[in-house]
Amino acid sequence: MSEFDAIIIGSGIGGLVTATQLAAKGAKVLVLERYLIPGGSAGYFERQGYRFDVGASMIFGFGQQGTTNLLTRALAAVGENIETIPDNVQIHYHLPNGLEVKVERDYQEFLQNITACFPHEQQGIRRFYDECWKVFNYLNSMDLLSLEEPRYLVRSLLQHPLSCLGLARYLPLNVGDIARKYIQDSDLLKFIDIECYCWSVVPAAMTPMINAGMVFSDRHYGGVNYPKGGVGQIAQKLVQGLEKAGGKIIYQARVTKILLEKDCAVGVKLANGETYHAKKIVSNATRWDTFGKLISPKDVPINEIKWQERYKKSPSFLSLHMGVKAEVLPIGTECHHILLEDWEKMMDGEGTIFVSIPTLLDPDLAPAGHHIIHAFTPNWLADWQELSPTNSDNSSKSRAKEAAAERVIKRLEKIFPGLDAGLDFLEVGTPSTHRKYLGREDGTYGPIPRRKLPGLLRMPFNRTAIPGLYCVGDSTFPGQGLNAVAFSGFACAHRIAVDLRL
Numbered sequence: 001m002s003e004f005d006a007i008i009i010g011s012g013i014g015g016l017v018t019a020t021q022l023a024a025k026g027a028k029v030l031v032l033e034r035y036l037i038p039g040g041s042a043g044y045f046e047r048q049g050y051r052f053d054v055g056a057s058m059i060f061g062f063g064q065q066g067t068t069n070l071l072t073r074a075l076a077a078v079g080e081n082i083e084t085i086p087d088n089v090q091i092h093y094h095l096p097n098g099l100e101v102k103v104e105r106d107y108q109e110f111l112q113n114i115t116a117c118f119p120h121e122q123q124g125i126r127r128f129y130d131e132c133w134k135v136f137n138y139l140n141s142m143d144l145l146s147l148e149e150p151r152y153l154v155r156s157l158l159q160h161p162l163s164c165l166g167l168a169r170y171l172p173l174n175v176g177d178i179a180r181k182y183i184q185d186s187d188l189l190k191f192i193d194i195e196c197y198c199w200s201v202v203p204a205a206m207t208p209m210i211n212a213g214m215v216f217s218d219r220h221y222g223g224v225n226y227p228k229g230g231v232g233q234i235a236q237k238l239v240q241g242l243e244k245a246g247g248k249i250i251y252q253a254r255v256t257k258i259l260l261e262k263d264c265a266v267g268v269k270l271a272n273g274e275t276y277h278a279k280k281i282v283s284n285a286t287r288w289d290t291f292g293k294l295i296s297p298k299d300v301p302i303n304e305i306k307w308q309e310r311y312k313k314s315p316s317f318l319s320l321h322m323g324v325k326a327e328v329l330p331i332g333t334e335c336h337h338i339l340l341e342d343w344e345k346m347m348d349g350e351g352t353i354f355v356s357i358p359t360l361l362d363p364d365l366a367p368a369g370h371h372i373i374h375a376f377t378p379n380w381l382a383d384w385q386e387l388s389p390t391n392s393d394n395s396s397k398s399r400a401k402e403a404a405a406e407r408v409i410k411r412l413e414k415i416f417p418g419l420d421a422g423l424d425f426l427e428v429g430t431p432s433t434h435r436k437y438l439g440r441e442d443g444t445y446g447p448i449p450r451r452k453l454p455g456l457l458r459m460p461f462n463r464t465a466i467p468g469l470y471c472v473g474d475s476t477f478p479g480q481g482l483n484a485v486a487f488s489g490f491a492c493a494h495r496i497a498v499d500l501r502l
């Protein structure tokens with residue numbers, strides 16, 4: 001007999017939204033997390049009075065209206081909420097040929113900013129971004145649940161026929177298809193590329209229009225809002241809500257195997273040898289970790305092998321977690337920056353640099369008179385594997401980390417002169433750090449298409465070909481980002497609740 005209705009492997013935001021949604025519906029839920037705290041890529045760590053976000057700092061989904069505010073909704077479902085601090089500029093771009101663009105929270109102000117850089121494309125700019133709003137408005141008019149649940153699909157079609165048909169039209173499209181309809185200027189098209197790349201890690205031609213509709217519009221609607229106390233608060237509050245709703249979480253519980261009986265998933269085995277059984281098993285690990293590690297290669301379904309022929313692992317990141325003296329930041333500095341000096345290098349390792357300074361919104365995350373700067377840039381595990389892994393200061397890996405950090409800091413000096421001299425703390429994470437602490441193969445940020453695919457059509461939903469086994473998180477529809485994995489969590493819990501007849 002199964003002890004639990006559902007076991008969730010992993011407490012990333014995708015896993016926790018699934019768990020809390022199910023617990024709120026009365027299911028008996030167990031979450032097994034390999035690390036010491038919840039959150040995965042949305043976790044945190046503390047050093048010398050600084051509280052650093054592990055990854056995400058630009059948070060969507062905390063709006064107060066519509067249906068796309070999935071983090072607000074996920075917390076509310078278990079009686080929780082978080083104080084958030086609005087961010088008035090999503091990103092300040094520092095791009096080649098002196099192109100400086102601020103994406104203001106106010107849509108009209110953003111259009112004015114970008115039009116000032118490309119006045120001859122005024123009409124094309126408005127038509128492109130307005131088309132993204134169409135997608136967003138369709139999404140934001142209906143409950144976002146499981147597209148694998150036929151009764152929900154019929155209900156949505158009857159209640160919101162225009163939205164459903166509209167979304168069906170955009171589902172196979174990529175941003176590049178739409179941008180090229182309206183825009184000719186090659187530099188502006190490159191700007192649209194980096195607008196996509198900074199969250200999809202692929203250019204516009206390969207970025208699904210559904211995701212762009214969300215990001216390019218919600219930043220001006222619900223807006224980007226930072227959780228007071230740091231991003232780690234989201235997972236902490238979800239766990240609080242889960243436990244209040246009767247769910248359970250165990251930390252330092254690394255699942256090594258999903259147990260199958262007659263080809264159905266029935267339980268899990270932990271590294272310490274313990275086993276747990278449930279009616280439904282959900283993996284919040286990446287697809288590469290789920291199929292091939294938790295499910296042994298001989299049991300991997302053929303459709304998963306085909307999926308890996310279409311999608312590959314995106315690079316990981318080299319992350320610099322810095323504590324700096326406050327005077328390093330010029331007055332009026334924005335929280336999020338992107339730096340790229342050469343368009344040709346946008347997708348290269350150490351090409352684009354992403355920067356978040358969350359203490360500009362929540363000063364309590366650093367000692368008085370100091371700020372946190374998290375700078376990260378794409379990087380591959382393979383580049384580090386040859387280097388000696390010892391922890392000695394003189395190992396080849398330590399020297400390579402120091403040299404990589406110096407390169408990033410030197411480039412950032414252009415935006416923040418005096419950064420190097422103002423450093424109070426520095427910790428460098430490599431792809432192996434991401435792999436070790438997040439349990440993600442090669443430390444990958446998530447799946448990216450190997451070639452141009454028809455929008456989101458090929459991204460898998462939550463059910464798998466193994467009965468009783470579901471996946472949730474950024475290896476499922478609609479992909480990476482906290483609000484996106486929350487969407488995946490809502491959909492996963494919805495499908496399981498129907499399967500369990502809750």
Ligand SMILES: Cc1cc2nc3c(=O)[nH]c(=O)nc-3n(C[C@H](O)[C@H](O)[C@H](O)COP(=O)(O)OP(=O)(O)OC[C@H]3O[C@@H](n4cnc5c(N)ncnc54)[C@H](O)[C@@H]3O)c2cc1C
Nearest residue numbers: 010012013014034040041055056057058255473474481482
């Ligand atoms: C550097 C960086 C910056 C980012 N910036 C942003 C941003 O600004 N905004 C944004 O929205 N998104 C951002 N993202 C992306 C976002 O953080 C992720 O898409 C999202 O958090 C992934 O959530 P998830 O639930 O899919 O999985 P994860 O966060 O990967 O969580 C999976 C969990 O499962 C656990 N686990 C894995 N295997 C096992 C096992 N075998 N047994 C038990 N537990 C296991 C892991 O320990 C982890 O806790 C960023 C990501 C990174 C890395």
